Amino acid sequence: MYRKNAWLKYQNTKEVMDFAEGYKNFITISKTERLAVKEAEKLLKANGFKKIDDVKTLKEGDRVYFINKKKNVAAFIIGKEPLTKGLRILGAHIDSPRLDLKEHPVYEAKGFALGDTHYYGGIKKYQWTTIPLSLIGVVCKKDGSVVEVNIGEDPKDPVVGITDLLIHLSADQMAKTLAKAIEGESLDITLGSMPLNEEDKEPVKANVLKLLKDKYGIEEEDLVSAEIEIVPAGPARDYGLDRSMIAGYGHDDRSCAYTSLMALLDTKKVQYTACCILVDKEEIGSVGATGAHSLFFENAIAKLAALMNSNNPLWDARMALENSKMLSSDVSAGYDPLYGSVSDVKNVAYLGEGIVFNKYTGSRGKSGSNDSMPEYYAFVRNAMDQANVNWQNAELGKVDQGGGGTIAYILGNYNMSVIDAGIAVLNMHAPMEIVSKVDVYEAYLGYKVFLIA
Ligand code: MN
Ligand code: MN
Numbered sequence: 001m002y003r004k005n006a007w008l009k010y011q012n013t014k015e016v017m018d019f020a021e022g023y024k025n026f027i028t029i030s031k032t033e034r035l036a037v038k039e040a041e042k043l044l045k046a047n048g049f050k051k052i053d054d055v056k057t058l059k060e061g062d063r064v065y066f067i068n069k070k071k072n073v074a075a076f077i078i079g080k081e082p083l084t085k086g087l088r089i090l091g092a093h094i095d096s097p098r099l100d101l102k103e104h105p106v107y108e109a110k111g112f113a114l115g116d117t118h119y120y121g122g123i124k125k126y127q128w129t130t131i132p133l134s135l136i137g138v139v140c141k142k143d144g145s146v147v148e149v150n151i152g153e154d155p156k157d158p159v160v161g162i163t164d165l166l167i168h169l170s171a172d173q174m175a176k177t178l179a180k181a182i183e184g185e186s187l188d189i190t191l192g193s194m195p196l197n198e199e200d201k202e203p204v205k206a207n208v209l210k211l212l213k214d215k216y217g218i219e220e221e222d223l224v225s226a227e228i229e230i231v232p233a234g235p236a237r238d239y240g241l242d243r244s245m246i247a248g249y250g251h252d253d254r255s256c257a258y259t260s261l262m263a264l265l266d267t268k269k270v271q272y273t274a275c276c277i278l279v280d281k282e283e284i285g286s287v288g289a290t291g292a293h294s295l296f297f298e299n300a301i302a303k304l305a306a307l308m309n310s311n312n313p314l315w316d317a318r319m320a321l322e323n324s325k326m327l328s329s330d331v332s333a334g335y336d337p338l339y340g341s342v343s344d345v346k347n348v349a350y351l352g353e354g355i356v357f358n359k360y361t362g363s364r365g366k367s368g369s370n371d372s373m374p375e376y377y378a379f380v381r382n383a384m385d386q387a388n389v390n391w392q393n394a395e396l397g398k399v400d401q402g403g404g405g406t407i408a409y410i411l412g413n414y415n416m417s418v419i420d421a422g423i424a425v426l427n428m429h430a431p432m433e434i435v436s437k438v439d440v441y442e443a444y445l446g447y448k449v450f451l452i453a
Contacts, residue, residue: 002381002385002391002392003350003353003392004353004354004390005352005353005390006352006353006354006390006438006439006441006442007244007352007438009388009390010438013438015441016437016438016441017243017437019262019437019440019441019444020246020437020440020441022258022262023236023246023255023258023259023440024235024236024237024246024248026039026254026258027236027248027249027250027251027254027255027258028235028236028248029153030094030250030254031096031134031136031153031229031231031232031249031250032136032137032229032231033071033094033095033280033290034070034071034137034138034227035136036094036254036257036278037067037070037071037072037073037094037278040073040075040094040257040261040278041065041067041073043261043262043265044063044065044073044075044261044265047063047265048063049063049064049065049075049265050062050063050064050065051064051065051066051067052064052065052066052300052303052307055307056307057307057308057309058078058304058307058308059078059308060078060079060080061077061078061269062077062078063075063076063077063078064076064078064304066296066300066303068289068290068294068296068300069289069290071094071280071290072094072277072278072279072280072290072294072296073261073276073277073278074275074276074277074278074296074297074300075261075264075275075276075277076273076274076275076304077264077267077270077273077274077275077451078270078273078304078308079270079271079272079273079274080269080270080271080272081271081272081273083273083301083304083305083308083310083316083317083320084316084319084320084323085272085320085323086272086320086321086322086323086324086325086416087272087273087274087275087301087320087321087324087325088270088272088273088274088275088324088325088326088450088451088452088453089275089276089277089324089325089326089327089411089416090260090263090264090275090276090277090326090327090329090447090450090451091260091276091277091278091279091292091326091327091328091329091407091411092253092254092256092257092260092261092276092277092278092279092329092330092422093253093257093278093279093280093281093282093283093286093292093330093407094253094254094257094278094279094280095120095121095280095281095282095283095284096121096231096249096250096252096253096254096283097119097120097121097122097123097252097283097429098119098120098121098123098229098230098231099117099118099119099120099123099128099133099187099189099229099230100117100118100119100120100227100228100229100230101115101116101117101135101137101223101226101228101229101230102116102117102118103223103224103226104116104223104224105117105223106191106205106208106209106220106223107205108202108203108204108205111193111195111204112190112191112192112193112204113190113191113192113193113204113205113207113208114188114189114190114191115160115188115189115190115191115230116185116188117187117188117189117230118184119184119187120229120283120284121283121284121429122283122429123429124178124429124430125182125183125184125186125187126164126178126181126182127430127431128162128182128187128431129161129162129163129164129182129187130161130162130163130164131161131162131232131233131431132152132159132160132161132232132233132234133152133159133160133161133162133189133230133231133232133233134150134151134152134153134157134159134160134230134231134232134233135149135150135151135152135160135189135228135229135230136149136150136151136152136153136228136229136231137149137226137227137228137229138226138227138228139216139218139222139223139225139226139228140222140225140226140227141218141222141225142222142225147216147217147218147222149216149226149228152233153233153234159233160189160190160191160230161189161190162186162187162188162189162190163190164182189230191208192204192207192208192211194207195207196210231249231250232249232431232432235248236248236249239434243437244352244436244437244438245351245434245435245436245437246434246435246436246437246440247432247433247434248432248433249431249432249433250433251331251423251425251428251433251434251435252330252331252425252428252429252433253282253329253330253331253422255331255422255423255425255435255440255443256329256330256331256422256423256443257278257329258440259329259423259440259443259444259447260276260278260327260329260447261276261278262444263276263444263447263448263450263451264276264447264451266448267448267451267452270451270452271452272325273304273320274451274452277297279291279292279294279407282330282406282407286407286410292407292410292411293410298317298318298321298414299317301317301320301321302314302316302317304317304320305317305320318414321411321414321415321416322414322415322416323416324414324416324417325376325379325416325417325418325450325453326408326411326416326417326418326419327380327418327419327420327421327446327447327450328370328406328407328408328411328418328419328420328421328422329421329422329443329447330406330407330408330420330422331422331423331424331425331428331435332349332356332358332394332396332420332422332423332424332425333348333349333394333396333397333424333425333428334348334349334350334351334424334425334426334434334435334436335348335349335350335351335424336426342397342398342401343397343398344395344397344398344399347393347394347395348394348395348397349392349394349424350392350424351424351426351434351435351436351439352436352438352439353390353392353424353439354389354390354391354392354438354439354442354443354446355384355389355390355391355392355421355422355423355439355442355443355445355446355447356391356392356393356394356420356421356422356423356424356439357377357380357381357391357392357393357394357419357420357421358393358394358395358396358406358419358420358421358422359371359372359374359377359393359419359420360372360395361395361396361403361404361405361406361408361420362403362404362405363402363403363404363405364403365399367403368403368405368409369405369408369409370406370408370409370412370418370419370420372408372417372418372419372420373417376417376418376419377419379417379453380419380421380450380453383449383450383453384446384449386449387445387446387449389442389445389446389449390438390442391442391446394424406420408420421443421446421447421450422443423435423436423439423440423443424436424439
């Protein structure tokens with residue numbers, strides 16, 4: 001059928017490999033939502049996009065972007081057709097599973113200073129122990145200043161980590177299930193072990209807090225209003241002797257975020273207004289002001305309508321959304337030969353076979369899924385075939401094995417046509433996820449084709 005290994009399409013793989021270098025750089029420097037937004041804004045500016053606040057009116061061909069609370073981006077190329085005829089939307093999320101520092105995190109125990117964490121998103125806890133971790137985020141002070149913290153990414157920086165029991169004393173632990181062997185409250189990071197001379201009460205903790213004060217000018221109490229994310233340290237790297245894959249943190253879903261954004265940046269003229277949105281909080285239900293459920297996106301479309309002299313921007317925004325076509329750019333589970341039994345081999349994504357379409361996601365009988373209209377699916381696969389983009393279909397796994405969701409159903413609530421389209425990932429939600437370089441490239445090509453379909 002349509003399934004083909006995408007590598008075989010390329011006589012010369014240079015374009016695939018070169019694109020992967022740009023992507024590796026992006027995920028290496030964008031390990032939090034805020035950093036992803038910063039990097040996206042840099043790329044948008046370099047490609048002629050203007051911040052919406054600097055724009056008075058809009059016309060065909062204009063390139064503009066919105067940033068919401070430093071954590072979402074919505075970027076647009078204004079089309080030839082009126083906005084109410086609908087947009088072509090690529091939507092990805094830029095949050096990834098991780099550990100967050102608690103509000104009151106630092107404590108001392110038997111000569112160690114430790115940091116208490118609360119995990120974010122679905123993780124297998126045992127995977128996050130005994131690996132080097134970085135602390136990245138912001139501390140917001142009462143005077144309104146926002147201090148950026150980034151420890152662990154510069155090779156000269158120290159790293160932190162979570163200890164695990166030595167095998168020699170693990171008899172009790174090894175008898176537990178994987179879900180119980182490492183508990184959420186045991187995911188505390190080691191921050192230091194050196195006492196501050198003059199302190200006798202909690203001298204190690206005092207020393208760590210002094211270091212933070214000296215470097216960042218922050219007090220312990222300032223950590224209450226902070227957002228420090230604990231993420232795997234170090235750069236994304238080539239994976240496999242043939243360098244066909246990339247090992248890195250946050251492929252879910254920054255691989256789709258980067259390819260969607262690049263597809264928009266590399267598009268010139270469009271019939272229908274083209275859009276890329278990057279959202280936060282997908283891993284915890286797309287909730288809150290910066291998640292896909294937020295009115296931010298609808299308001300942004302209304303603002304576009306207002307800048308095009310609409311008499312009723314809110315209504316026009318509604319019509320624009322209803323008539324839109326969207327690819328929900330999110331990753332899919334790649335087939336892993338070591339764990340093949342969880343997949344239906346006819347309906348699973350294979351690394352190297354191109355952009356993955358998921359007609360539906362969900363669990364326990366498609367619950368929570370968008371379940372795309374087949375008419376729309378036909379439109380999308382036709383667009384891919386016309387442009388010779390390698391694509392494949394998939395479900396997450398076997399029907400009773402579990403499930404997952406994306407932002408597709410949320411945008412579907414506007415009555416627009418939506419289907420999930422993304423990149424196959426191995427080790428999804430682990431500190432080191434794997435994607436194929438050729439899938440990253442085919443996704444980019446597929447997204448680009450879609451914007452002008
Ligand atoms: Mn995802
Ligand atoms: Mn996820």
